[in-house]
Amino acid sequence: MRVDETFHWPINKKETMNEDIFQGYKGEALALLKKYSVRVWGTAEVETSRGHFSGTILPRSENDDDRHIVMKIVTGYNIGIDTDTVLSMKETGYKKANYKIPEKEFPYTQGLPHVKLLGTGGTIASRLDYRTGAVIPAFSPGELYGAVPELADICNLDTEKIFAVFSENMGPKQYVALAKKIGEEIEKGVDGIVIGHGTDTLHHTGAALTFMCQNLPVPVVLVGSQRSSDRPSSDAALNLMHAMTAAGHGNIAEVMVCMFGPTSDEYGFLHKGTRVRKMHSSYRSTFRTIGDTPVAKVTRQGVEPIKPEFHPRRKDRNVTIIPTFDDRVAMLYYYPGMKPDMLHSIIDNGYKGVVWVGTGLGHINKEMYPAVERAKAEGVHQYMTLQTIWGYVHMFVYDTGRDMMAKGIIPAGNMLPEVAFIKLGWALGQTHDPEEVKRLMLTPVNDEITEREPYNGYLVYQGGVPEVEEFLKKVHK
Amino acid sequence: MRLKKKLKLNIKTVKNLHPRKNFELTRKQIGYIDRSDACQADYDRIGFISGLEVHQQLQTESKLFCRCPAGNFQKPNEYNAEIIRHMRPTLSELGEYDGTALMEFKTKKEIVYRIAHRTACTYEIDDTPPFHVDREALQIAIQIALASKMNIVGEVHITRKQYLDGSIPTGFQRTAIIGVEGEIPLKNKKVRLIQLSLEEDSCREVSDIGHRRIYRTDRLGMPLIETVTYPDMKNPDEVKEACDYIRFLNRSTNNVRKGIGAGREDVNVSCSGGTRVEIKGVAHTKWIPELCHVESFRQWALLAIRDKLTAQIAKANWKCSYVELNPKDFNFYYPPLLQAMERKEKLYAVNLPKFGGLLSHFTQPERPFYDEFTHRLKVIACIERPNMVTSEDLDDVISHHVFESVQQLLHTGEDDAQIIFWAPEADVHTALDVIEERALMTFDGVPQETRKSFVDGTTIFERVLPGADRMYPDTDSAPIPITTSWIDEIRQHVPEEVHTRYLQLKEWQVPEDCYSYLFTHNYYPLISKIVTELSISPKWVGVFFGQKLKHLHGQYKAINFDLQRIYDLLAFLLKEKIDVAIAQKMLNELFLHPNMDFESILTVLKFKRVSKEEILGRVDFLEDKFFPIRKNSIKPDKVNSIMGQLRTISEGNICLEELAKNITKE
């Protein structure tokens, strides 16, 4: 199951005349439809050894088997008919579905900020085709206004779809293009930028844009949804409203991720792109700031900073775009008994950087040392981050840590593993000089390494303990 | 035609209209009669039709899509966490929002879910996708679909059915068709079944006050089946009969839950020219006939109201006007209104042109037409009742001088009617929309809606009926194939037809008043087993369960022993050659001492084994001693007297009929 991206029927593909009438069907089911000349979207009467069925033939998902035909019966439900039981079929009518989302003009309101929404492919708002279940994304301002009319009270909106990729397919190429786009839009004078994004790798993009777009004069807010917007209880509309509010009205000019604070429909959090992580596979409140508190709380009424220090909004347009990335970077998650061949093969394959994700304070086994030394000798940059996610790498505490540093692994402070990975790619895109790379890596752009961890930075509410249970009961989850 | 003449008369008298008299008059005009006086011809006259959606919880260990326990309930104030959601209307096929849904959304209803750890996990609150469908539930659903003579689908597709009332945190119910096109036999006809679906149950409501509706999530996700009939029922009694049959059929599998709320019905009713209106969650079938009766006439009345209105003005020309009132300008004494003013709520008057004589028009017993407005204000605009008064209230709560001033303020015509409502400032706009919308619906007759039922047979507005297009595939679940071999295997466990059992009981001469109890609790299989294996008179066994057990069941509220013990008890008596008549007394002891062995029960009852010959010997002795007390009724007195003296010793040792036969009758 995909939590953040909605399943699409094959209808969204370019339709070719021949295959079109049997969308998604193959093998036995396709043969049967052909035999009785029944098309997808045809209304059909089907005699089977289990009795009579009538309804509209629907497309079949390409990943499902070839032994069933999908039908929507008159009550609106879908059923499957076992091909082995079919005695005869007859098409009695034909009505192809029409997918279009009517546009309403997004109203222009004097005095409201101008926000640019950049689309990357995740479905932020959508409407549903009830016949197929196909989700038709709403993206143009007019479509979005139709889906979330409240947006018109927040800002004047302009939208642009720059890619159509699922979150997991976002990568260096897209980061670079996005960064350049952000630079252009800021120069054009927007008051804030919102980026619609699938949630799986939202935090990778957040980190990449933080490094690539420095000295921002306006907010850049990344937003997604954990429940697609065709659901009445979706978080999409509220996330979008929060993001538009943060981008248009907020005073924090940083790259931030805007998602639900609690799972309840109450408020959103703005997280620094460099300190945020997706921490639950399906919860609405999946994004958490690690090792610090979120930057701000956001409601439809406005942005309420939590951290007193932030980069404020500016009138000028002096943004620094550094759109570089060397994708010869790998991440090694250490596990007990790991063999040095893992690292050797990385070196052999021409990688230039390795982000280690070590145990405890930042450890890997002794067996790995010769390979680590070889990596250093061959100019591979190595940085140490933590499996514990929370806390700092402390390589001075034990001899082993000091050994590793001597052999070439540089501790990355409390930088999150994913952030270190992105940053190393970005740094290597600019230079391969070890000292310069090290300087870039260890000089924080926006708190990817912090000097102090606030006492309330580590907050993993552990259920079962009376005080936490009491807290949960009093405060909405 | 007759109606039109009276209509003219009505219009002329609007000015001096007496609401109560108008209510009674219009009740007569539409031809409303009590159900006890109604016959088929009355229902044919208004074109009564009805269909059913019968819900039944299944007896499974787990919930349908997660592994939380099913049938584990939390107390109203027992919860470990609260979660808040708002249900947002999704765009319809045409890319538009449903008007009322949007109105409801704008009033910002806050839905609060109270979660208890032991009854819910992250699935229930829609923070985890569904797990595999519960196999046990699927199997029971197929079994019942087969018993309902349905065509079983080749593949089960989980579908989402939208609900915006918050009763399900996702905003939709996961549901799937198991079978289509079945049928059940009634006494005089067959009723066709549209489909049977397997679905997850919804939350239980804790409260619904103002902008906050609270639910418990314990029942949420429990497996439930829904059997839907065609609208084949032509009078209220048939609806109950069909409903009973479906419930008995479900029970006959022994795989369904019993108790309050385990079985619930939605009854769809319409009259000719009316609309399918859904009466939700009827907990007991005995209420069905009255509810259907009243609803069919409510629709008939709404059509009469429509005709009276459209005779005066076209919908396109109709427009209402309103004005805010300053409470200080009026002399109010109606307590709810005064309290609202204390809460600083706003007071508005709305003029409804040409609604004179309509607001107090009969719709249901003790419910005039304005009832339709007040409940919509509560549900859609979230304004607690009482929330309005009208110029035609049956009870005088506001001085008519108030309305005279309001009429002047609004420049009303003499055929108009007015509503005065009060609401918190934020809800005024929605309230005005709600009143206007309902007034405009009057031109179209019967609005599509779901209604909440009361024991007296009347109903009130509950929710706007969601649009027809509210079903779409669940993209979180894969289709589940149902193989023919699995169906064949389940078919082996399909119980015999309830109808066949009816006929058998009849043949056994078990009185008909026993049936409902026997089928409700599915005792037939046990009765049949006793009759076949123990060769006890079927009629006696039927009565033993249908009357004796029923009586004690009612008295003790619950049966606290395994029913197999009844079989064992009778088998024990046969083996010990003790007459089964004593089983009745023993049954009472069984309720008191559910685990006591039968021999001990006999001791408690002070039963002694005495031979038939010895008892009959005593008859001769007593007959000799018998002297009639009253001269004119010798025979019965003698038999009764001797039977009375020997009853205790005879019970279990000799059948009482046999004893009676041995007393000389002269």
Ligand SMILES: [Zn+2]
């Ligand atoms: Zn659960």
